[in-house]
Amino acid sequence: QEEDTIKVGVLHSLSGTMAISETTLKDTMLMLIEEQNKKGGLLGKQLEPVVVDPASNWPLFAEKTRELLAQEEVDAIFGCWTSVSRKSVLPVVEELNGLLFYPVQYEGEESSRNVFYTGAAPNQQAIPAVDYLMNELEVKRWVLAGTDYVYPRTTNKILAAYLQSKGVAEEDIMINYTPFGHSDWQNIVSDIKRFGSSGKKTAVVSTINGDANVPFYRELGNQGISAEDIPVVAFSVGEEELSGIDAKPLVGHMAAWNYFMSVDTDENNAFIDQWLEYIGNEDRVTNDPMEAHYIGFNMWVKAVEKAGTTDSDAVIDAIVGVEVPNLTGGTSKMLPNHHITKPVLLGEIQEDGQFLTVWETDGLVAGDAWSDYLEGSKDLKSDWVELDCGNYNTKTKKCVGATAE
Amino acid sequence: MNPFKHARNWSTKALPVKDPNFGHPLDTSHGPILYVEDVSVSFDGFKALNNLNLYIDEGELRCIIGPNGAGKTTMMDVITGKTKPDEGSIYFGQQINLRELSEHQIARGGIGRKFQKPTVFEALSVYENLELATAGNKKFWFTLTRELTGEQRDRIDEVLHTIGLAQSRFNSAGNLSHGQKQWLEIGMLLMQSPRVLLVDEPVAGMTGEETERTAELLTSLAGKHSVIVVEHDMAFVRSIARKVTVLHQGSVLAEGSMDQVQSDPKVVEVYLGE
Amino acid sequence: MALLKKSVCLWIALGAFLLTLPSAYAQSPAEPDFPTLVDELASGSLSKRGKTVEAIAATNHERAQTVLKALLEGSLESTRSDPRQVLIETGTDTYVLAANGEAVNADNLGRTKRIPIHNKLRSQIKTLLAQMNLSAADADVRLRAVEQMISDGVDGDSIALLQQLKADESSSDVQDAMDDAVALAQLESSDNETRLNAAKQLRGSLYPEVRGALQIVADNDSESSIRAEAQRSLDSIDSKLKMFRLGENIFFGLSLGSVLLLSAIGLAITFGVMGVINMAHGELMMIGAYTTWVIQQAFPNQIEYSLFMAIPAAFVVSGLVGIAIERGVIQFLYGRPLETLLATFGISLILQQAARSIFSPLNRAVSLPEWMSGSLQINPAFSITFNRLYILLFGLMVFFALLAVLKKTSLGLKVRAVSQNRPMARAVGVRASWVDAMTFGLGSGVAGIAGVALSQLTNVGPNLGQAYIIDSFMVVVFGGVGNLWGTLVSAMSLGVINKFMEPFAGAVLAKVLILVLLILFIQKKPKGLFPQKGRAAAD
Amino acid sequence: MLTQRLLTSDKGGMLVLGLIALTCILVPILNLAVPESSPFHVSTFAVTLLGKFLCYALLALALDLIWGYAGILSLGHGAFFALGGYAMGMYLMRQIGDRGKYGDPLLPDFMVFLNWQELPWYWHGFDMFWFAALMIVLVPGILAWVFGWLAFRSRVTGVYFAIITQALTYALMLAFFRNEMGFGGNNGLTDFKDILGFSITADSTRIGLFLASGIALMLAYLACRYIVTSRAGKVIVSIRDAESRTRFSGYQVESYKLWLFVFSAVLAGIAGALYVPQVGIINPGEFSPLNSIELVVWVATGGRGTLYGAIVGAFSVNYGKTVFTTFYPEAWLFPLGLLFVLVTLVLPKGLVGLIGRFKKSKSTSKQEEQP
């Protein structure tokens, strides 16, 4: 009987601090699985979702992963949001040779044989956004504001290196970190205002995470900093976050993503309709990580069909090169480094909490696991097809670290 | 000039004693074992003790009486280190400055106390209460690793009988009645075998018979120990008193034998009534 | 680009200026007419829309300002019909034609679409509007127009215009601003004398652009006397700025303190007075915040007043929940304070999950009423945001109200008696269980009120309570348990210390330092800032 | 004689200890020797889960010793657990050697990608197990000593103490979040490879760690029993009930509290050190004040002041969490929250109070039989 279904693990926090973001992804997965089952399932079998709650607790993520892989024997896991949850899960997935599809933009610097990164790497979000600010808005002074953890730290490090390589002086970059859930932004916003009043065009690149955003934007609005004076480009603020904010004071601020709900394509409209129907609430929105799961899930389905089995090794071999349409009109492809190709869009926040696309890359950008702007990683390369290695040093021509075994 | 003021022999220097229990033998060569000199204590401006002078001789039994609020309990607080005085000096023997010591050091040094409101360890049994009070090394590592000696156990049994709680030895102290707690606390004091006993209202809540027994006990202790008793029960005081000190408004109002004190008009006015 | 913008500005400004002259000169016949331009707004790319906007401004049509404002505010919409009609939404489902202001019947319009603009366009429109506003009737509007000019940059050509306008200007504030604007432009003059005078004029001017421009002069000017003059002006600006920054910092600190106060004050009752270690305190605030949201949903057209409804509503809702908690659980736990920690922790989990189940895990958008938005601009370098100001005042009000309840009413006396000796209080006739329920309800209700205030600052979601619970306990304990004044002083001082530390330590380290200071402080005062005194407290 | 003192009149403790011992014998056999197809096979998942619970139980035991017996409520005990965990984590990081992603023989990955040039001084020595083991004991111990010395000397008690311990762990959490601290920031330490030369993912290593945790727990239990049944233990209880009276009996309350606190912190540190290799990650989340509060809840749920109650509490709450998060992922906080409420209302002595009730009703019936 067990053989009748293919189990899919859904590993997203449904309680605790991350529930706010991750619950939607759980629903997305359930919707995608239901849809696939309507289409006749996979390999003639029905898909069976196994939902667990790792409760925003990182060690619990590892425990639940082991439970999913060893007890429930799921064939793939879709899950995680924060990098630390991924880091916690990673050793387990590798040990038990499972598959993890990770749908959130992240700091890069990682490539695992068992993980597929369907969110953006820094070169698919941060760098193009900065390019836009620099070239189109002629921004000369930069505030890099972030929550104090690895993703913002790394992203800002990459950005600072990148900006300096473009001739931005050190005193024209202001870096600021705040704790998780920071809610009192008065003096930081006032500092930004002061920093931005030197006469040079200034922009804020925000890697501020989660709940800290609402008080941040409120303070910006109240202190009279408008998007025309000092635009804020955020990497973690999407439609879902905006739906919890009174968006009026935010109008004109920007976000860089690989997907916006407002993108007018047939695939997207169909997806939105499906979502609204599934969730039964006209006011719900779609967002970038949802699209990432959509892409990841379809890639997995395609790879399983191609391999004719759900066996991990076979799927890992089959999935590289698989192409599926994304929701913004292009076709995303799984790359040998287990990242995918994605378009990069820049949007301005509108009053209704949606984004108006003001700029996008010409084609799709290939995700880069190892940043070209960091000293330690610029020589590294990931290729699970030819090199069978996640961190190959192109200088020494050796696969570094444990994966070499 | 305060007529009750003696002087400690200031020629002997104070010893820098950290733990008098293991330091030098107590120097009482000049008579008094306890010197309370010019001590003042105030709470939010209210003077509870006002230039108090008091000298207790070795082996003496001293009764202290005085109106409610005269500062008797506060005086005990000051001697045992619970309250730090604003001014004045308190010496134990010639050399040990009690003001520099903390509560446990004073207790180890040989000053034991029974509180006005009986305080025992409610969660422990009667036996364990006495066990804890037993004299000896009270450092953590010692109590952690050593059991009581047989001698100490015998002593506890003895005291249990003295205080009439032999039957209740395994009862938890919290369940004793008020009077029983009084007795237990006296028992704990006995276990500590201190040089000086401060006893605050020992017979409160006791029947006449029990009061008599307490009187006997305290008198028998005098001589070996110095005993300071605070009590309002005049019959009781009369039955044990040798020298009586009357406190009033934080200082000594009168001092002398029971008869002297009783006939002192000031004492009659503020304390005894006509 | 910047140059283009400037010259357009000037052009429009002149136009606007001329408007005040006899209207014969006003119309420029060669341009396409106004209605055509307005309809053009509906189509084409964003950059084309930019050009159209310029052209509209240049027509100086009487409705140009209205149309541009509508475009800026997002109320300019177009129909999907062909040809597209451009409309201004004037209220829910009521529209007027943009070009002439005629009302249209909303029923047969079909679906309308907002005409989108982006930042570039937005700032362009703002600049254009500012120029038109230079001669507005309202002095405030004129002042803002001049300020907009200052921030856009004043060039040589604007000087004449400003000087001319100044002659007729009635408001001295606007005149001063105009002087500054002129002087700012003159700093780039080639004439030494002009530059010197300009540098002198700008002494003490607080516009950030002024400081930047003076700095350049002070560093680079060829004349040493001018450099020195600029430096003197700079110094005077800097010393003023320093003062204002100090003021600003104190305000920031007090405002942070007021948030701490609000979040701690309910706890000061349930924990401080009653001794219940109430881990569900945060969730009671959360309930208050959700109540605010529900009220706003129920009365979508009353956003301006919704807070006034939300405050009593939140007090009642949270208070009732508090009473339910007290009657259902806590009343069985008096005399076992630590057990209340366990039970209320359980309750807090249940309430959080309940919020998730009822309102979804997503945050809810609570709007800021107009009067809570923006800031009180004292000068270009110092402003006080309204929401913070009101919350500060509100926090103090709640504090004093509560103080009065506890100190002046018999409830307050009974509460304290019950918490100090429950059996004895009953023996003198105090209905202890009633007092408990009321007190817990009061503390909970106040937590609910705090939730209303928080909804104006931060997220309204299931995690709201968690974010504040630790800070609340710290404030109460730091102030001294059982002392309401202690809570006030502790909240305010923690706020101010934090804000003075943040600039050089950073937000994260500042918080760490505050915690370390707190730990060390408790060594000095083991019972908080204002300890309970006396014999009873000592044992 | 000693065993008599430790175990008689501790039926509940003996039962719990026996169960742990039994688990320690059975689980390895059933995991390693019984084939997977057999219904008696214990999965590796179960082993890691149980191993984790054992560490939690040890932590709970540590807390119960100070809270249940000395009345010192620490709302920051998770800090000592986390510090022990970090010490172990640093050792495990150093064991990775050049098998990290960047292949740096010396620097852990997170230092490489933050561009650190050399190993910070406080990372030296952690390549040696003995040194790490020493630090696992010393770091929590010394922190507890300094903190306790300050606090107890100033007579900080009750909620004031509880809140500053909370401040301590909160401050440590924020500090460890910072990348500059050199402990991997928010991500913490992860990606461990082996311990004492054994691969950390091998079943036999897992069993080894499981056994180590079980044995540590049993030893710690006996040590705690030894303390609470000694005379010092009675002094400690008196301090809880009448601190100032204890002083007047000649006991230096501060030093009793201090040693007990330090011992408890060391136990917590050891628990953390055993925990980290079994869950594979240590990050600042472990310092979160909420974790420490939850810990208090375990102890209270199990039954405070009994030692074995803490173990029962840690196991039952965590087991409940594991089950609930799987079977009711969307609503599991309801049953868990309800559990806490009900335990306080119905079982004031915690879950082990149930045993007590049962025993009492039996013993009273016995008493009544007597004349």
Place this chain on the structure above:
Amino acid sequence: MLNIQSINQYYGQSHILWDLDLELPEGSCGCLIGRNGVGKTTLLKCVTGLLPIKDGQIIFNGKDVSKASTENRARTGIGYVPQGREIFPLLTVEENLKISLGARGDGTSKIPDLIYELFPVLQEMKHRRGGDLSGGQQQQLAIGRALVLDPKLLILDEPTEGIQPNVVRDIGNVIRRLNEEFGLTVLLVEQKLPFARKVADHFYIMERGKVEATGAMEELNEDLVQRYLSV
């Protein structure tokens, strides 16, 4: 006024009061005596309702109050001065007195002058925290507090414990005055026989949870004392 019929009381497993009966006529002043631990305090707590009784009946003023809550008994006129005083330590003296006002039927918010007249020291210390007072001062405060609620029955548990002799005398006078002038019924526990003889008109000797002997005060002879009160 107070009629106690065969009540039983337990602390956990231990049976403290055994089928105890006691009758206190209106306007009388009864004194309970007995050795330590016989259950005097326990009995008083049963009367005030602080310890709910397991069986038996307590009739107060003609009404069965066995099931009434402590606060309601206070409101119907039972004033209680407990052993150990039980002052609210952090309330001021004045607040300690005020707290009882709520139990009076008349809704006054002023402390009756009588209280300060009886105990001038309370006037003096009005604004000090109750917990700071010396033992004797607290005892006076406790009696004052019980009087503020205008009781019909005043219950005092060892009111002279720890009180200076002249104040003991005063208290005795106060009790007698209240009893004689105001007709207040008084139930008193007292160990000091001279005081008891002076103040009370009835005695009740308790022994192991029962009232073993009772009668008018004059009937309390040496024999009874010897039998029940000596150790």
